[in-house]
Amino acid sequence: MPTPPTRLLLVDDDVAITDALAPILGREGFEVAVVHDGDAALASVRAAEPDVVVLDVMLPRTDGRAVLRTLRAEGRTVPVLLLTSVGEAGERARALDDGADDYLNKPFDHGELIARVRAVLRRSVRGRPSLAGAGRVRSGDLLVDRVSRRAWLGTRELVLTPKAAALLDYLVTHPDELLGRDRLLEVVWGFDHPVGTRAVDHRVAELRRVLDDDPAAPRWVETVQGTGYRFRGAVEPSA
Structure with missing residues (x-):
């Protein structure tokens, strides 16, 4: 079969964006449905149960973050890639805290969007909470509490700087994904921090x-020469 x-x-809600993106996604093998406001998005997810949602933040009626919070409050585990026009690290952190599996800042490259969607799908298992929505995740004897930003290796609690803790959080929620230095810099430090990739x-x-x-x-963090890093361990939600 x-x-x-x-x-x-x-x-x-930008018809020019959906008219451009939908055919591209269709040619990549996706069956695409399009809606233009938050209420319609909620209705569509409830009725059709899509495999993945690409969701803009700035929407009429109900904004994208409110849609995301509602879906998670209803126990819906559909992977969500959030589109945002805001570059500040705090806004992105709130999006991930609301249960987004990943985000992409506008304007974006179509190829980057497709790669992110496929990465989100690889990490997801239908009916199971996503790593991004889990309060705790485990990889072997490494336990990360994403709410308190604390981590343990076996019985030993790890002492980390805030940036290292944020970096670990992103790595463990994106296992086996090649993460470039620029992407990690964007996620952990934000556009408002003028630091280089050496950070x-x-x-x-x-x-x-x-x-x-x-x-x-x-065992944990692999260097991909000239590109970035990859978290090697298998990761699963933990109680």
Whole structure:
């Protein structure tokens, strides 16, 4: 039997954006439905149960973050990629705290959007809470409490700087995904922080020291030469 197409709900009030994106996503093998406001998005998810939602933040009637909070409050685990026009780290952190599986800042490259959607789908299991929506996640004997920003390796609590804790949070919720330094810089430091990519390397080095992780034979954080980093361990939600 042929594999059914992945059903994607695209939610944006800008018709020019949806008219451009929907055919591109269709050519990539997605079965695309389009709505233009938050109330219609909620109705569509409840009725059709799509495999993934690409959701703009700025929507009429009910905004995207309110849609996301409602879906999570209803126990719906559909993966959601949030589109935002705001570059501040605090806004992105709130989006992830609301239960977004990932976000993409406008304007964006179509190829980047497709790559993010596929990465979100690889991490998701239908009917199970996403890593991004879990309060705690575990990888072997590494436990990360995402609410309190605390982590333990076995019985030992890890002492991390705030940036290293935020970096660990993003890494463990995006396992086996190649994360470029620019992406990590954007997520953890934000556009409002004029730091270079070496800041990412310094915080990765901090994580490795605390985790006793050998960069030559990494258990947790792998360096992808010339590109960025990848979290190697299998990760699952934890009680």
